[in-house]
Amino acid sequence: MIVQSKSSRTIRTLLGWAVVALFAFPLYYWLTIAFKDGREIFNYPPDVWFFSPTIRNFEEVFGISLGFGFGEQREVLPGGGNWRMGPRLWDSIVVAIFSTVLSVSIATLASYALSRMNFAGRHHFVSWILSTRMMPPVAVAIPVFFIYKELSLLDTYTGVILIHALMNLPLAVLLMKSFFDDIPKEIDESAMVDGASRWLIFRRIILPMVRGGMAATAVLCFIFSWTEFLFVLTLTQTGLKTVPVVSSTFVTSTGTAWGNMAALGAAAMIPAFLFILLVQRHLVRGLTLGSIKQ
């Protein structure tokens, strides 16, 4: 827009890189901790750039001896490892996948109706969905804890999956509605003139057109379930725990196992990083619950 001199463009480029480097630094630093030996973590001044990398932290956390490494080998306890984190990663995956499937299915059906059919109170219904997004998680977690206790749903996959599905519903419904709104209504109408039923139109014509939107919605639901903390903290005890909650157990009375924690954290971030890069095209629309299109 504004013509810029060469030097001001250079300054802008450098400044942009510097600012983003500042944001990337904590992630880089966390990664170095995951590859550091116990003693090196506590060095002061901290070793930011140079240290002798080891994969021991990963071996201890997941209980797999990889059989190679940069440093010395360490005895790893059989049957799940010193911290037994493999199963916890599994818990996270199960909860995230099932709650995502549930949210996206429920939301796709409902938002088709919200986008395509006229009925009294439709606007109020959308507001209601939006207001459930405003509920503080504590105000849901406290009563749900007691209700789950009555129903024996505490500490179960079903319980956590249901609450994560609920948590993602406002996002999923509003986002899917925005994808349905993108498709011209004339398509439905002309098919209806040809005598096709609502269900057939949805199933054969509209649904294939929102596949990309469903994928983007699913990725965001997956990530929000993957990163959720308060519900899992409140509604589980020993039966299952997801990665964010189990990370807090690395803080023990004898000190914090930083290296192990960083290794688990780093391993947990990788799938989320890959997923988010896949949906960059729809990311802003997702983050704004469908209200701003890229």
Added chain:
Amino acid sequence: MKLGVLSADRPLVWMLPLVAMLVAFTIIPLIYNIWLSFHEYAPFRRRLEYVGFENWRMLFSDSRMWEALGTTMFYFTVVLLVELVLGMAIALLLDAEEFGFGFLRSILTLTLVVPPAIVGMMYLLIEDAEFGVLTYVLEIFGILDKTTPILATGSLALWGVMLADIWQWTPFMVLIFLAGLRSLPSEPYEAAMLDGASAFMTFRRITLPLLSKVIAVATLIRGIDIFRMFDYVFVMTSGGPGTATYTLSLYSWQQTFSFIKWGYGATLSLFTLVIILVIANLFIALAKVRW
């Protein structure tokens, strides 16, 4: 089929699963929470007992609740403002096709997918008084030294928590504002350039007004999340030192699950809910945000 109760022409049929979920997990818990707020757990008799308005009376005379409300409001204001201003500044900076800027924009999305609880841990480590890298940097610049641990000093702890929030969510603002900036028409800018308007005036008179919807939506969504923030304080300080970093969410959670005051915790969480609903709906009405 056509006239049946389960006909696909009825909107409610499509929305039945959604309505069932929302009723089961928002309406019923809400009613239960209200019921709970009129009861309290009696540890010796091991049951809930009716206490009338006792919890609500206690709520308004509880100085720690007012302190937590103050902390929450302060945190909310500072974090939201910093994220908005910083987010806008970085978005303006990155809104160009300089060397590698596409890559930089992708890098910025990464902070959004780290679990906030793990971000809390990260900053616990970075701000550690013994070996934290931030402590080291601040020491070099002579701002702080190791005798003043950030998260264990009453006047600093909340700022330490804010830093984690700002680091994680400023990129959220950047991405949304960048999307907004890219959808702007170019004609007003050409006109402004012909008139010889300064860069600041162009931003103030053209960019800001055109971005108002985008800014309003970002403010609403972030504002809700900042107000109900729980993960960072729970992980980083558990409300301490003393009561310096208690937010309303953390205070109600602890009253319920650490101090077994089920009724009072429920009352606090309802109070938090009411405040959020009031502020958010006022904002929606004033800023005319529409979905």
